[in-house]
Amino acid sequence: MISKAVESVSQSEQTADAIATDIATGGDSSIQELMVAMTEASLSMELLVQMRNKAVEAYQEIMRMQV
Numbered sequence: 001m002i003s004k005a006v007e008s009v010s011q012s013e014q015t016a017d018a019i020a021t022d023i024a025t026g027g028d029s030s031i032q033e034l035m036v037a038m039t040e041a042s043l044s045m046e047l048l049v050q051m052r053n054k055a056v057e058a059y060q061e062i063m064r065m066q067v
Helices: 002-024 031-064
Strands: none
Touching: 002 031
């Protein structure tokens, strides 16, 4: 599940980079497309970080349990 999330974030960032490059070289992409792609990549990264934080918290809670 985590590897799929990392792959999705990577794909979102690559898409945003490709659109930015297209705009910089005079391509057909619009600023609106770039902003949507950048926002999607940013939100995906934030979601991945929060998933990691929750996993670390769960691990720490398990480690604190007395057996």
